[in-house]
Amino acid sequence: MSHTQISPDVSQKLTQHAMLVIWGLYARRIGLVQAIEAVKLKQKTRIHRPQTKVLEFLTAILAGLPHLQDISRSAHPLDQDQMTAEAWGQPAWADYSGVSRTLKQLNAEEVAALGAVLDSVSQPFIDQEVACALEKNGELVYDADLTGRPISSTSTSYPDTAFGYMGDTVSLGYQAALVSLHSPTYGRLWLANELHPGDTVSMTRTQALVQAAEKRTGRRPRRRTELLATRLAQAEADQQAINLRVDRSYELHRDAQDKMHDTKLYLREWEQEVRSLTAEYEQQNRQPTAHCQLTRAKRKVATYTKRLPRCRRALGVAERRLTRHEARYDETQAEVNRLQSHYQQLLADNAANPNPIRATFRLDGGFVSLDNIYWLIEMGYDLYTRGRSPSVRDALSAAVTPQTTWERVGRNASMTAWANTTVNGYFAYPLDVALVHYHTGDKVQRAVLLHYGQTAVTADLAGWFHTYNGRQTIEAGIKEGKNVFQMHHLKVRSPEALLLQEHLACFAANFVRFAACWLATAPKPTPFPTTSVKNMVQVCAHTSAWVQRQGDIWLLTFTEQSLYAGHSLHFGSGVVQLPLPLFRDIHFSHF
Secondary structure, eight states, rough: OOOOOOOOOOOOESSSOHHHHHHHHHHHHHHHHHHHHHHHHOOOOOSSHHHHHHHHHHHHHHHTOOSTTHHHHSSSSSGGGHHHHHHTTOOOOOOOOOOOOHHHEEEEEEHHHHHHHHHHHHHHHHHHHHHHHHHHHEEEEEEEEEEEEEEEOOOOTTTTEEEEEEEEEEEEEEEEEEEEEEEEEEEEEEEEEEEETOOOOOTTTTTHHHHHHHHOOOOOBBOOOHHHHHHHHHHHHHHHHHHHHHHHHHHHHHHHHHHHHHHHHHHHHHHHHHHHHHHHHHHHOOOTTEEEEEEEHHHHHHHHHHHHHHHHHHHHHHHHHHHHHHHHHHHHHHHHHHHHHHHHHHHHHTTOOSSSSEEHHHHHHHHGGHHHHHHHHTTTTEEEEEOHHHHHHHHHHHHHOOOHHHHHHHHEEEEEEEEEEEETTTTSSSEEEEEEEEEETTEEEEEEEEEEEESSSGGOOOHHHHHTTTTTTHHHHHHHHHHOOOOSOOOOOOOOOHHHHHHHHHHHHHHHHHHHHHTTTSOOOSOTTTTTTTHHHTTTGOOEEEEEEEEEEEEEEEOOOSSTTEEEEEESSOOOOOOOOOOOOGGGHHH
């Protein structure tokens, strides 16, 4: 933005979407429009290029339109706003039906290419924020979360949906897995997102989100290989112990088999002896006595007949024990192999990372199984999360005494903590653990907080409590996506288009913040607050203005019906000459 001279005879046109015009000029300035136009999409061009329709879809999300048809059927249709199209470098916008057809025909490769373009355009901003965060705070702070994308429970037209918990209810739809970076400049930046069926649970996506964050920022902490080496040694010791059990089980199983074999053999032999003696006694017309050979043979048959079921039971026990120990051996072998592979990977990571950073992940309790806790620690991250295990909560509660000191950390929350504990061996690595009591009337709810890292959190319980709850920034981002960018309305139905919608929504949230900083550097302040994304999307993007342009020089003058009447903004180069007041047609009023 700068000053320019516009000829007084240049005509002016009305836009009902002033902010979209500004964002279009900024999108061209940072190369977004050009980059999307360069993506090859295998669709025919009749009136509008498919790339134009993708850009139109992005502007619809930036405008916070709830439904795709609002492009053409809202009070001020976007596809009728010529100045918005020109600001985005397009000859005109398409009807919403054309946008829908284009999005439906996109394939996975094309969506991946469009996603790569969005990443490449925003990457310089992310790189700058990474450097800024490391300089100011000495670390990167990430948050991850899962949010539902529910649809009608009777819908059959959305692919790959499933029922799952979305909020406090079970709904049909999708789960979006998101990871964000705490940004000194922008507050929050989205780094990556994934779309999954609705029955996806958080803990299955933890590692993928961490790896996506590392890939996007290009920075990672030093891997704690010394800790993993200890756990690997313990796993190998466990494997050796179970191997001894397997050997002993083989011996017991072999003994049981031998006893079974001998019992059956002796039973057959004595049964044959009874038959032979019986025939002999009948031939000699002899009567058995209490201690004759036939009576003793029958006693042997009875003895082995009784022994046989016991041998079968003993053999069954031995077989089940052997099967159990063999399965356990296979599990420990797989665990040793996995840890060895993980250990080698972490050694390679450290060798390729001469400048490691400090990084923290803040996660809701749904993300942290024991394996995920250990993995995050070994990957070098400091961790703030909630404990999910009732046994840990109960063990901490049992450790509370009348002498336990509680510190008030919130309006209705008090907290006590233990430093560097495994909680009676529950955790493989010592953690800082805290028991939090939330007082609601006469009721007390208990929660467990977990921490691993360099910060002495047990010396500042209020700081620990508020640092963990700082992850509400990602929850606010999810709320912004649903209520401002209208992501609680799925505007498309094909799997590829649904994924593109997720990419565009996250990009839009970042893009609005990038543009706000650009606007804040203008010599003349904007009449609207650039710190409020909600205001820019819901108000400014639906505000009327007169637009004058000459080449790459643009002048926006807000109409008398606009909230910002009397203000103007100019973009381009040179000196601005404000236009003289002109008659206004009532048909151009902004309502």
